[in-house]
Amino acid sequence: MIKKPFASRLSAVSEPESMAMAKMAMSASSDVINMTWGQPDFDTPAHVKEAAIRSIMDRKIGYTVSSGIPELREAVCALYENLYGTPYSPSDEVLIVPGAKQGLMYIMQALLDPGDEVVVLEPCWLSYKDIIQLNGGVPVSLSAGENLKPSVELVEAAISSKTKAILINNPINPSGYIYSYEELAQLAELAERHDCYLISDEIYDRIAFTQFVSLAEFSDIRERLIIVNGFSKSYAMTGWRVGYLLASAEVISRVSLVHQHSATCASAPSQFAALAAATGPQDIVKEMTRAYQSRRDLLVEGMKGAPFDLVAPAGTFYAMLRISKIPEEFCGNSEYLLKEYGIASVNGAPYGDSVSEYVRLSFCCEEDVLNKAIKKLTS
Ligand code: PLP
DSSP states (O other), X not given: OOOOOOOGGGGGOOOOHHHHHHHHHHHSOTTSEEOOOOSOSSOOOHHHHHHHHHHHHTTOXXXXXXXXXXXXXXXXXXXXXXXXXXXXXXXXXXXXXXXXXXXXXXXXXXXXXXXXXXXXESSOXXXXXXXXXXXXXXXXXXXXXXXXXOOGGGHHHHOOTTEEEEEEESSOTTTOXXXXXXXXXXXXXXXXXXXXXXEEEOTTTTSBSSOOOOGGGOGGGTTTEEEXXXXXXXXXXXXXXXXXXXXXXXXXXXXXXXXXXXXXXOOHHXXXXXXXXXXXXXXXXXXXXXXXXXXXXXXXXXXXXXXXXXXXXXXXXXXXXXXXXXXXXXXXXXXXXXXXXXXXXXXXXXXXXXXXXXXXXXXXXXXXXXXXXXHXXXX
């Protein structure tokens, strides 16, 4: 038997609870409604799939340039410029990566020395703390305010001499919150004054039901801003594994060293698929977002009068549910919801201690399934 231990940094992390719950829901009885999914229920658009098939048939199957095929880098920069008016240079200010999650891993690997701190605002995506810890960093987590509002006003006090970065997700998984322009301006000013990086994970930027402002619009902080985004959510392409980072040439050159020595490049056919997604008709993104919005409305309306408080999301395809009128020990316990109501959800605790009384519901399901879920939750 091997006695040598695994690296101590592994002891702080565990399997993402959303994945564990999704597995459990899949093996549960067929009556159970699975609301754990963190991925669109839509198919990847046909022209995107065809582009990948074409690339395979044309033998575009080898390694690509590590930073990504030039056409995709151009398309991604054009997308951000069209959406948010901010130009990035396709030659040295963008990196195509195998998914936004991998991109975050690279950033932390490139930025953090042991003990460096990263400020995160609850509720925050459950992988952030683990990704920071896996790279020797210390997450400094700030409690959510009323109605799960991220506590921007607490950020300054949390910044120390060890703070390397502030990491936000906008719109937020799991609450669907969208930061206001003023809140983003405040974060930008703090990052500038305290000389730290500001990392903005905008993977749900297109799934917004109200005005969304990208931190890319704040050109003054360009040197310290790192945008994380990808194709998974907006284009229903989770399994294709294509994401991208936008940042200064210096940041991209450092982060790309980690990428070159780990993945080499994102999968070639997936990059051609992503190119078709970014340059093809964008109405499909709007259509999917309209569907999520109508499900959101259905859920918010349907849950009125239920023994739970739903925090209405302004974006994403998630909503947080506060289980307030049941025995206290069950608050935020997805097992209770599963046993009593036949709904599989994800516990709130992994998204932050301050949201442990909540569970996350995903509405990546057809409206008739959602109606059934609402019926179960209100009866
Ligand atoms: N960032 C957030 C906030 C997410 O919720 C997810 C996936 O759930 C990701 C990043 C990962 O995206 P990708 O599929 O591009 O790795």
